[in-house]
Amino acid sequence: MKPRRKRYTITEKLKVIYRKTNDGEVVAFMPELPANYGKIVCYAHVGQHSEATLEYYQSTKSAKPAEYMALHTELKSIYNDVELDVKRRMYYTDLTENWRENK
Numbered sequence: 001m002k003p004r005r006k007r008y009t010i011t012e013k014l015k016v017i018y019r020k021t022n023d024g025e026v027v028a029f030m031p032e033l034p035a036n037y038g039k040i041v042c043y044a045h046v047g048q049h050s051e052a053t054l055e056y057y058q059s060t061k062s063a064k065p066a067e068y069m070a071l072h073t074e075l076k077s078i079y080n081d082v083e084l085d086v087k088r089r090m091y092y093t094d095l096t097e098n099w100r101e102n103k
Contacts, residue, residue, distance in 0.1 A: 013085040015094065016075065018068035019060035026068045028075055029057055031094035040095060043075060054095075062088060 017029045025044060029052070033041040039051040075084060 012082060014079055014082045015087050015090075016072075016084045017087050017090050018063040018071065019057065020063040020067060021060050026063050026071050027052075027060060028068070028071055029090065031090045032098055034098045034100055035095075037099045039099075040090075043071070043078075045071060045074065057090070 014030060015032050017031070018026060019029060020026050025046075028043045030041045030043065035041050035051050039053060040057055041049065042052045042057075043049050072084065072086070
């Protein structure tokens with residue numbers, strides 16, 4: 001019998017880091033959501049939820065509030081049961097605690 005996978009529950013706050021790519025697209029990174037090992041959950045207007053590599057995250061730059069406000073409003077409508085806690089940086093421990101094992 002396989003061990004049961006721990007069910008993930010979102011706390012009252014969800015950390016979100018808004019970054020922009022070299023071509024100006026704003027992407028939201030959510031390090032507290034479960035992702036495959038070495039990846040981070042991200043969200044963009046086009047493509048919506050996905051997983052990104054850490055290298056992709058590191059290739060982006062911090063977005064200003066005026067740049068990410070439209071994406072923030074869209075995310076608030078999706079995650080309407082939690083407060084989006086906007087952060088400027090991501091900590092490695094936020095990721096590793098939520099990485100799923102690939103088996």
